[in-house]
Amino acid sequence: MSESESTRKNFPDWENLYKSQSVETMPWYNERFDFDLERELDQREIIANGKKILDLGTGPATQAIWLVKRGFNVIGSDLSEAAINRARKVYASEKTVNFIVDNILNTKLKSNEFDYIFDRGCFHVLSPRDRKEYINKVKRILKDNGILFLKCFSDKEPNN
Ligand SMILES: C[S@@+](CC[C@H](N)C(=O)[O-])C[C@H]1O[C@@H](n2cnc3c(N)ncnc32)[C@H](O)[C@@H]1O
Numbered sequence: 001m002s003e004s005e006s007t008r009k010n011f012p013d014w015e016n017l018y019k020s021q022s023v024e025t026m027p028w029y030n031e032r033f034d035f036d037l038e039r040e041l042d043q044r045e046i047i048a049n050g051k052k053i054l055d056l057g058t059g060p061a062t063q064a065i066w067l068v069k070r071g072f073n074v075i076g077s078d079l080s081e082a083a084i085n086r087a088r089k090v091y092a093s094e095k096t097v098n099f100i101v102d103n104i105l106n107t108k109l110k111s112n113e114f115d116y117i118f119d120r121g122c123f124h125v126l127s128p129r130d131r132k133e134y135i136n137k138v139k140r141i142l143k144d145n146g147i148l149f150l151k152c153f154s155d156k157e158p159n160n
Helices: 014-020 035-043 062-069 081-090 128-141
Strands: 052-056 073-078 097-101 114-120 142-151
Touching: 014 081, 035 142, 052 062, 062 073, 062 097, 062 114, 073 081, 081 097, 114 128, 128 142
Parallel strands: 052 073, 052 114, 073 097, 114 142
Antiparallel strands: none
């Protein structure tokens, strides 16, 4: 077994998961604004001013909606069509968010599109062998001097 195979986690089938389980029961579900992101935005004095941010691997889309409330122009992307269909339905009244089905490893998003990218848990669930491609794609879709807020890994899961 190669090193990357031996360090791979058990990845859920995201589409089946979002089809079969309510998002509120998922361990990453968080109705509140992510405290690390909130602190970063405040400490760096980032004023949204309609700037464009991608909530990468948006899933339940709770963070995308907090970013809308902060004044960002938000795109929420996810591999799972079921997750995106749900988010479109639940947040249909939000006018400054768009939800799209997109695999970051094969993204159709335009180059230099985003001022910011927030990723809470997507990089975290990628196979180690896909991490380099993730970085390439994120670099392509971020504007020059754009910022990636990456939330991943935990000392409770030391094998990442
Ligand atoms: C741990 S969940 C986090 C969801 C959300 N960011 C949150 O904080 O509630 C990881 C999410 O990444 C999505 N995902 C996994 N691989 C992906 C990929 N290659 N491209 C886009 N999304 C992906 C999954 O469908 C899932 O919704």
